[in-house]
Amino acid sequence: MAKTIVLQIKEGKAKRPESKNKRVPAPEKRTADGMGKEVKTQKKTEKLQFIKTGIEGLDALFEKGIPKNSSVLIAGGAGSGKTLLCLQLLINAAKEGNKCLYLSFEESPERLKGHIERFGWGLGKNEKNLVISKLSLFDIGRSIDALLAKQSGDLLIDISPVILPENFKPDILVLDSLTAISSAFRGNEGTYRVYIEQLFRYFEKLGINTFLISETEQEPKVYSPTGVEEFLSDGVIVLYNMRKGNVRENGLEVLKMRGMKHTKKIVAMQILDKKGIEVYPEQEVFSV
Numbered sequence: 001m002a003k004t005i006v007l008q009i010k011e012g013k014a015k016r017p018e019s020k021n022k023r024v025p026a027p028e029k030r031t032a033d034g035m036g037k038e039v040k041t042q043k044k045t046e047k048l049q050f051i052k053t054g055i056e057g058l059d060a061l062f063e064k065g066i067p068k069n070s071s072v073l074i075a076g077g078a079g080s081g082k083t084l085l086c087l088q089l090l091i092n093a094a095k096e097g098n099k100c101l102y103l104s105f106e107e108s109p110e111r112l113k114g115h116i117e118r119f120g121w122g123l124g125k126n127e128k129n130l131v132i133s134k135l136s137l138f139d140i141g142r143s144i145d146a147l148l149a150k151q152s153g154d155l156l157i158d159i160s161p162v163i164l165p166e167n168f169k170p171d172i173l174v175l176d177s178l179t180a181i182s183s184a185f186r187g188n189e190g191t192y193r194v195y196i197e198q199l200f201r202y203f204e205k206l207g208i209n210t211f212l213i214s215e216t217e218q219e220p221k222v223y224s225p226t227g228v229e230e231f232l233s234d235g236v237i238v239l240y241n242m243r244k245g246n247v248r249e250n251g252l253e254v255l256k257m258r259g260m261k262h263t264k265k266i267v268a269m270q271i272l273d274k275k276g277i278e279v280y281p282e283q284e285v286f287s288v
């Protein structure tokens, strides 16, 4: 590993958790501002917890934040900012002491690290809190085989639907992308649906926050590879790269967030050099 490498990078060396019982423990409660902030509801006995993305303007779209241990779909067209948004919120979470994992089927860890450097998001002493793993479709092949075996009547061995790195239990996980995974099931949509249900259940069981990237049309009507994923997710955030005459403008919309009041309009967003994503909650954008 070169001296200048900022992040822990694990490429293709990830291993499945040894057993179902070795679950990631629920992250401990944090009371400081930011990720994991504890919020007391009116009922004295009930405590709901929320996380903040730390992205300027984005957190203001939610009444309190993104519910802890929820799964959120980040949907959008090519170049709409899905990767950068997820990377930026992981960096912010890592700075707050959360363990963050970026699982990429798309870009290499070196490229993602390049984005982090270019935007000036260095983690300093918190670099150990972010792990970027490159996965190949081969890595989920065993799970696919097991599902196919089950469909053909063979015994289903207990198997996790996605490979997590050894010795790193994340509080927050980004999966880039569901679209890449779905391509491994081409021609076998039924099996993909079984897989995806298993994946959501697995994340729920782990008790972590997940952000699942989904590639869509620039102005989508369906937000995921099969359209089922947006119902399985607790939340959906849509990124737009909308055409207005001969220019394109970035927009962001919180389409749904279970159990949470949120802004219901497409608001302006920008990707700023050396800074990253900013969201403008008061500035609406419309496509022409």
Ligand SMILES: Nc1ncnc2c1ncn2[C@@H]1O[C@H](COP(=O)(O)OP(=O)(O)OP(=O)(O)O)[C@@H](O)[C@H]1O
Pocket (backbone or CB within 6 Å): 076, 077, 078, 079, 080, 081, 082, 083, 084, 085, 106, 118, 215, 271, 272, 273, 274
């Ligand atoms: N330094 C920069 N300054 C301003 N904008 C930038 C900068 N770097 C990248 N961008 C913008 O960000 C876009 C890429 O963002 P990102 O990689 O997050 O998109 P994506 O939705 O993940 O794309 P894909 O679907 O290809 O994976 C570029 O198309 C460009 O418009």
Ligand SMILES: [Mg+2]
Pocket (backbone or CB within 6 Å): 082, 083, 084, 106, 176
């Ligand atoms: Mg991307």
